[in-house]
Amino acid sequence: QITLxxxxxxxxxxxxxxxxxxxxxxxxxxxxxxxxxxxxxxxGKALEWLALIYWNDDKRCSPSLKSRLTIxxxxxxxxxxxxMTNMDPVDTATYYCAHSPLTYYYDSSGYSIxxxxxxxxxxxxxxxxxx
Amino acid sequence: xxxxxxxxxxxxxxxxxxxxxxxGTSSDVGGYNYVSWYQHHPGKAPKLMIYEVTKRPxxxxxxxxxxxSGNTASLTVSxxxxxxxxxxxxxxxxxxxxxxxxxxxxxxxx
Numbered sequence: 598q599i600t601l602x603x604x605x606x607x608x609x610x611x612x613x614x615x616x617x618x619x620x621x622x623x624x625x626x627x628x629x630x631x632x633x634x635x636x637x638x639x640x641g642k643a644l645e646w647l648a649l650i651y652w653n654d655d656k657r658c659s660p661s662l663k664s665r666l667t668i669x670x671x672x673x674x675x676x677x678x679x680x681m682t683n684m685d686p687v688d689t690a691t692y693y694c695a696h697s698p699l700t701y702y703y704d705s706s707g708y709s710i711x712x713x714x715x716x717x718x719x720x721x722x723x724x725x726x727x728x
Numbered sequence: 729x730x731x732x733x734x735x736x737x738x739x740x741x742x743x744x745x746x747x748x749x750x751x752g753t754s755s756d757v758g759g760y761n762y763v764s765w766y767q768h769h770p771g772k773a774p775k776l777m778i779y780e781v782t783k784r785p786x787x788x789x790x791x792x793x794x795x796x797s798g799n800t801a802s803l804t805v806s807x808x809x810x811x812x813x814x815x816x817x818x819x820x821x822x823x824x825x826x827x828x829x830x831x832x833x834x835x836x837x838x
Contacts, residue, residue, distance in 0.1 A: 636774075636829075643731065644766070644774065644817050646827040657825040693773065713821040714764035716785060718773035 599623040601633070601694050601719035608725050609684050615724060619677040619694030626672050627652055632697035633677040634715060635668065637690040645690075650677055651699060684726045691721040732757065732818055732830035739836040740808045748833045750801040750818030756828055758799035762821035765794060765803045768832075769814045777816075778803060805835070813837040 605617035617635070624631055634649040648668040649657045658666045667680045677694060695715035702709055733751040740746040750757065750765075757763055765778040776785050778794035781801060791806045801820070805812055818830040 634827075643832045644768075644819075644829045646819070646829060649825065649827070655825075660826060695774075711780065713760075713762040713825075713827060714776060714779040714819070715766070715774075716776045716779070718775070720773050 599696050599717040601696060601717060603692060603694050603719045603722040605692075605722055605724065607723060608727065610728050611685055611726060613684050615679075615681045615684050615688070617679045617681075617692055617694075617722065617724070619679070619719060621675045621677065621694075621696070624696065626670050626675050626677065629653075630698050630700050632699050632712070633670070634695050634697045635677075635679045636693045636695060636715070637688075638693070638721075639687070639690040642690075647681075647692075648679060649697060686726045689724065689726045691723045693721040694719045730828070732820060732828055734816075734818060734830040734833045736831070737834045737836065739838055740805075741838045742808050742810065744808050745804060745806045746808060746835065747802050747804045748816055748818075748835070750803070750820075750830045752799050752801075752820055752822075752828070754799060756820040756822040757796065757801050759823065760821045761796070763794065763796060763801040764819045765792075766817045766819065767812075767814045768817060774817070808837050810837050 600622045602620045632651040635647040650668045665682045670677045696717040699712035761781050763781045766774040768774040781796045782794045793804045816833045822828045
């Protein structure tokens with residue numbers, strides 16, 4: 598069973614940089630096909646995808662936040678780290694990390710990819726941005 | 729990237745069926761078969777219910793099904809049960825490894 602747990606500060610000040618860590622258990626971040634993403638949910642609002650990183654260090658970030666986001670992984674600690682710069686009160690949200698598998702295969706249609714979904718989620722961590 | 733459009737609310741009585749729509753564009757929902765659906769009970773972690781439009785993870789009841797027509801994907805919950813009351817979000821691949829969520833639908837079991 599794959600489990601994920603987010604950790605980081607509960608309160609940050611405007612303009613500060615947020616650093617969140619996702620500890621992953623049950624699968625190695627170096628295993629082919631493993632990906633971990635970050636998703637957030639402001640209070641009373643919808644989910645928003647932030648970033649993804651795969652076993653091969655392929656990284657993707659939301660275009661609207663790309664300039665502020667950095668996603669990295671520490672394979673030795675089996676952790677994924679998200680940093681977000683220049684925090685603002687509108688960034689107040691519950692931040693989730695989630696496992697996202699990616700598989701390449703051949704079928705009758707030829708070369709295909711299975712992925713782009715989140716099958717295991719952490720419980721989330723609430724980050725408040727306030728002075 | 730604009731969020732996918734979902735109705736803010738949906739409802740049904742126990743035993744009935746309800747369908748939640750998720751409308752995007754040809755650049756996301758209509759262009760790829762990578763639509764997923766998540767059930768979210770407040771205060772808990774979201775749960776994957778459907779992936780790649782129609783596939784159901786093990787452990788998800790077959791009362792939940794997914795489909796797609798053009799730029800609109802749908803989640804159908806048959807035989808509604810009280811525990812199905814939750815928020816539901818769709819998500820789609822949007823090209824260049826970008827992902828976009830819908831605005832969410834609050835499902836009420838009357």
